[in-house]
Ligand SMILES: Nc1ncnc2c1ncn2[C@@H]1O[C@H](COP(=O)(O)OP(=O)(O)O)[C@@H](O)[C@H]1O
């Protein structure tokens with residue numbers, strides 16, 4: 358269910374003011390039919406707003422933004438990190454807990470949208486296909502952020518924020534995205550984040566070296582990613598460092614918990630267990 362936070366009353370009063378004007382446009386004297394139509398419309402509008410709109414009083418309140426109703430007490434944790442840093446593996450581990458819902462990145466969609474593979478196209482020719490992939494990624498991640506939450510805690514892989522602040526930014530800064538494509542994507546992103554509430558309570562940053570990711574990437578052997586050089590992972594790493602460690606580049610949607618993630622799998626699982634309380638104790642903002 359959806360509502361316009363902070364806009365319910367304003368919307369009702371605006372429509373109430375407009376209805377008599379519509380009526381007078383038809384009949385200056387205010388005939389019986391017009392008055393009855395006006396009363397009917399007013400009742401309908403009132404009922405519509407009462408059933409859908411609300412003003413959120415919980416901790417996530419952001420007046421004026423479109424937001425989901427009734428999910429303000431659920432916690433949203435985004436797992437961030439370089440390509441092949443171990444995000445999916447981390448999510449797999451936490452998916453065994455009964456009170457946690459896990460959402461992995463919709464990579465299968467990025468590899469197949471109506472028979473096309475925008476992920477492969479982007480790696481083959483980023484100048485031409487970067488905007489295509491990132492537009493679709495933005496849409497699919499927005500859909501992830503807005504989907505209804507089925508458990509008290511949601512853990513999701515990456516976010517609409519890192520798609521923009523890391524990957525779009527990297528394409529643009531490296532000269533692989535034309536300025537007009539960057540401008541259009543930025544306009545979309547700004548509109549979305551200004552008008553829609555996308556609450557995140559904690560970012561868990563899996564902190565790896567680009568070399569570790571390069572090794573793991575080769576081991577994973579995803580067809581589209583065979584062309585990724587170490588330098589690409591170094592650029593992504595630097596953007597993550599500026600955003601989540603130095604905190605100098607872009608706004609943070611939530612506090613950051615850094616977990617060193619260059620270790621072997623067994624050590625990583627211990628670290629996840631050690632950090633479980635810190636992760637799950639993040640206050641809902
Ligand atoms: N701690 C680890 N040590 C060694 N290999 C790992 C570790 N964590 C994950 N991997 C392997 O590295 C590859 C990338 O991990 P994955 O979880 O898919 O990363 P991401 O989701 O961040 O891209 C996979 O083949 C995975 O099995």
Ligand SMILES: O=c1ccn([C@H]2C[C@H](O)[C@@H](COP(=O)(O)O)O2)c(=O)[nH]1
Nearest residue numbers: 439440441462464494519520524582
């Ligand atoms: O905004 C984005 C997000 C991801 N990608 C690419 C990077 C990888 O090749 C895949 C999936 O990332 P993982 O880190 O393995 O989950 O998608 C992108 O290009 N833009």
